Amino acid sequence: MYKTNGLRIAFLSNMNNNHFALARYLRDEGFDCELLLFTDEQDHFHPKCDTFTLEFMTWIKRISWGSERQLLTINPKVIQADLDKYDVFIGCGLAPAFLCKAGLLLDIMIPYGNDIWSETMYRFALPHYIAKSISSTYFQRKGLSQSKIVNCALGAGIYGSRIRKLCSNSLFWKFDIPMVYHRQYADPVVNGGSHWISEFEAVRNNADLMVVAHGRHVWGNASDPNVKGNNLLIKAWHLFCQRNPSIKAKLVFIEYGQNVTESKQYVTDLGLNASVKWFPQMFRKDIMPALLMADIVAAEFVHSWIGGGVIFEALVAGKPLLMHSIEHEKSTTMDNLYPIYNAKTPVQIAARLQEYVENKERGKEIGLQGQYWYKKYVVDKALTRYSQYFEERAAELGKVPR
Template structure:
């Protein structure tokens, strides 16, 4: 039995893969640092049996440069295969471990790995003159920045596995000059067996169940967007989601149909929650919009199940990402922007969706979804089958093939 170390857990991605690999008979273990609460293993499971093989590490408690390299070597020695992602994979690379597979998650490629690999001479000189606990020492600076090791673990991985995305992201990945084999293989970042019980009527422990049931009972149509509010604040060219297009499109619909029993449900999550609330107020649609707090996936999936349609994003074309995959696993169709030409050479077919980007297109998508329930339900069923086949079963089969072919 091969022992597999999954090093990193950005957005809880590897928690799912660890469980799939254990289901396949491997002794897989997850090593992850403490991150945002809603991206921890307990946020994505209804039990605690995972604790025996999911290990929270304290490697970065004193900063990247002060990580105990010998401790990391002791922890990771004895594993036969390494799957990496993010900062944990970077420090493992510094400790001498090359990744067999690296799964990019986004900003690791287009932001953090692109930062300077070395500190400036001015920074090094300052470290000699002014000693501070929160500043790396001269010796540590001479070793290079965290970006150097993140880039190193990506560039030297034997395989880079990532779904087909768009030209902008693909170009950023090419700039790194990866030596390993790059393959369009999605990262199956959600463990679907956990949520199959929702189809059988399971109700998770959550403070939001009663509220969502009330919202559902008071409306004939529930539109859900459970991603980040990102449209007014600029971080970089990849983070904007044009959430205001959704709000404006929904407003156009309810203005045309003011007696419609339809609502939009969103999360207080992201940089632009306040701006979105102001926009909703200015459009006069407050009574149609319900806000929920940011929550764990194990709570969120129940809400998704009770929605009629879910939403992706309306700025960049991405085929598979959190909100749309979670929706489709609950058999919900999505309204999202997708440039099909990016993906038709990778996939023989794409999941059905309401393809929309501008507010008027989103308004039309809402009309179509409300006025043709049978088509809406069919889209949800077909999307579920697509996700199971192309996002979970085939990628896992390819990952297992790579593992078995390794020495």
């Protein structure tokens, strides 16, 4: 793919495998993209966790920096040397901070959450760590303020006002990026499969209703944007099972998040152990077969989001989403939104589950409409805008875009 006079694009960091997915789409379009992994990347978001092939090894590189504790002492020349050959920088995490320290500008910031939340707040730290924490926050704020573009849907989410304040000088692209590379999940068995498939099949074969809720377990106050409402779903599941004792129903959870223990205890307290199946934390390529087998995918019930990993994974799988969405409540037309089972309280969630079992064909149609929406309004829209930007930058630099 490399051209001597071609535009070279660097994706910095890979939280949630977001950049890996977007880079794959753009490489399919002929752009020369590489993904640079930071030193503090989470193992379960490594590119190998989201692909059935080894092709990625030719364009993925691990660099020697990226963590908060490195920012204070790193020599800017190290950053400059690692990035010297690239023309466009797309980042998340602390990418704005490191580029700022090196005197570079981030072309496009794609925030995932904490990079514009906790990472931009001056906070208490141990005495030996105070200087590093302050330095990181300072450069992150400054780097964000200098970012040319912020790609963020900016819906009703709790992050909206903060990112507008931090990036007041930036151009906003108010659409979601395609976080999930849908082209490999049409048939996971053909594409390499997963050793978890038989385990999920065992659940599917013994259930009239299979609901998958594979997001993090985070309990707490609604002021925390990470809170998911797992307890609300568990209570709703209790109500639904009480009302439908003849239905063989299974709720699939993943042991992921800081409050797994609390969720397990609540399941036990409500006598739901027989109808709830737990699986260990796993890679996206392993969890996707479960979604493809499921009837419904449950997302979040405290905060309102239109996009996100759990949501987009469900849409790619073609399954109806059970979730809370203010945007869906406000919308007078569904032209630019996918249909969902909208609910927030345990009573509402249980009612939506009841609605599905009483009209499964409608549920299947909701899932297929969501799948179409993802391809048209997320994938196609993002590729059009990114392609346009790369072509504009290539023209400015006198280079070939692809």
